[in-house]
Each structure stands twice: as C-alpha cells, then as structure tokens.
Amino acid sequence: MGNLAIYATKGFEYLLILGFLALFTAFYLYFTSQRFEKVTAAISSSVDQLVDWFRVPENILYHQGHTWIRPEKSSPGLVRVGMDDFALKMAGPMRLRNNPTVGAIIRQGEKSWSLQDGEKSVDMLAPISGEVVEVNIALLAELEKTGNNIEALDADPYGKGWLLKVIPENFERERKGLLSGDLAKKWMEEVVKQLRQRINPELGAVMQDGGIPVAGMAKNIDAEEWDLLLREFFLT
Template structure:
C-alpha cells in the first residue's frame, strides 16, 4: 500500500508514507493516526491523510501496537511531503511476531522495482487521459489528486492504496 517501515534499535518499527504515495496525494493537509496503544493489523487501515477534500486511508505495513505518534507531523503534516523517510515518519509500532510478517514486506532492489512497476501501471491506467500526460507520453505524477476527477481518483486509491477512497 505504498508505506515504508524501518526497524529501530529496540525492535520497534517506524512507519510512514512512501515517496510515490505522497507525490500522488499532493501536499498533505491533515494526518489522522490511531490512539496510543491501539493495535493495528498488517494490511488493515493504519492511518488516514487528507489533501483538500481527498481522504486517503493507508494500510499498515505491520501488525502491532502504536507506542508513539510523530507529534511534529500532527502539527505540520507537510513534513510527510518534505521528508517522507525522515522527519515525516508517522508512528512507532511495537510489532507482534515481526519475523512472520517480513515475508509480506519488500526491501532493497525489490522496492525500487515495485515502485517502477507502479509508475508504469499508473501511466497505463491514464494513457487515454491527455490532461494527465506530458506531450512526450510521460505522466504528471505529482499532485495527481488535484488533476483527477472523483472517478479517476477512486481508481487510483483502490489500485495503489488498496482501499476505497472517501471524501469529507
């Protein structure tokens, strides 16, 4: 679901939104994280972000308990865009049986290939939409949420974030 994980020294896992997801969504205006000590499930909805009226639910990459929320992101959500893998991390999870969850996570070159495949899939999905294409056939990836109709955005959210989109 275009999220990332990083194992910490004490065995907890930091999670966040990957660069591909944040570029599709555009400037993140609001972040909603689960309560502290709430259990999240790998593949289940982990958190939500807003860009204007577009609400995107993102899946949790691991199962476990939320032990810390990044307060800086809650007060300045655009950190997710500026530094998605640094100051823009979202929460720290104490994982439940992490070793059994690792088979569902990608790392290294597999992540790069997966993101390239996702970009190619996105270009194919919108190949008939001239407003989203450069003249050379390339795709306008950044801030796609503002460039799509509601129906187009529903396709993007379902395909790339693995959940049905909402508005508020």
C-alpha cells in the same frame, strides 16, 4: 522459339519483381526495427525517469499499499512507520486524518489512518501489526501549522516524516509480506509502468513537461478515476 523468348522475358520480369519485393522488405524491416528501438528506448527512459522521481531507499521495508517500516537500531523490537514517497507525491496537499494515538493497535493490511482533500480521500494500510507506543509529536506540530497539510512530509518521508513507532506483534512473520532492496525497486518499476498506462490525456493536467507526474495529481483527476487509482495502487 518465340514462345521460349516470351517465357524467358516473363521469367526475368518475375525475378525483377521478386528482387524488388525482397529489397523493399529488407528496407521496411530495417526502418521499422530502428523506429521500434527508438520507441522502446524512449519508453524505457521515461520509466527510469519516473522511477527515479519516487524515492525508494534500501534500508526500508515497504508495504504494497505504499506505507513502510524501518526497525529502530537503538531500540530492538521497535519499528518506525510512515508513508512512502509515491503516496505523498500522488496525494500532494491532502490533510492527515485519524492518525493512530499511543496505545492503539494497528493491523497489517488494514486501514489505519487517512488522507483527505475535500471529497477525495485515501485510506492508508498499516504495514505491520502491533501497538503504537509513540507518535511523531514534532511532525504533528509542524502539520498543525499548515492545517495538517502532508506536503511537509515530502521533504523527508523516510526520516523526519515518520508517523508512528510500533512494537510489532510478529515481526518475522509479517516482514515476509514486505519488500526491500532490489525487490522493492522492481516493484516500484511495475507501479510506474501501471501509472503510465493509467495516465492519459483524458485524465487532465497530471504530467509535467518530460513525462513526470505533477505532485498532488489527485486534485487533477476526477472522482471516478481516482477511485480506480486507489484500488489499483493503494489496495483500498
């Protein structure tokens, strides 16, 4: 009988221990899931905030090297060419260099003009192949007043900030390599996620309060890291 009493007592103790472990596990999973949901929500909110910071109009066709085209409604067979908002905010107060002139031939995915600030530069890829038939003289005149500082483009990069007008060689074929609408927004979301992974305390002061990058973050990033960013985001 004594042994039976001992076994009964031990069994009760085991049940208490198992019950405690089950209760502890339940509380742990609950609080962990709550914390995970908060972290996930914070990350999602931060990404949304960044995506909103980079303008992605729906009436534009985007090249993944952060240039764009927009067909001219008044002149069928003609497109405007420029740099997207991401490129301008990344580069900041860089200067426009080697802008193609009238008569020049540009090739989709090839270097067509560049941005430069001291030792740092960005080669911009043409979003379409074709002949340049017009350059934005008004914009170039405005840039000349500021030493070709491209910050003037940031106010209206998809409107007055266009650089070239081009007659495409094969618009229907090459447009398949460009992004627009929801697909362009999804692409920018992925770009933002990659950017957040790249930006860390070691890169310097590249973020404002609230997690928004400083416009012209290039000047705050060392040369080696800048080269990595160029390959990843500008495909050069």
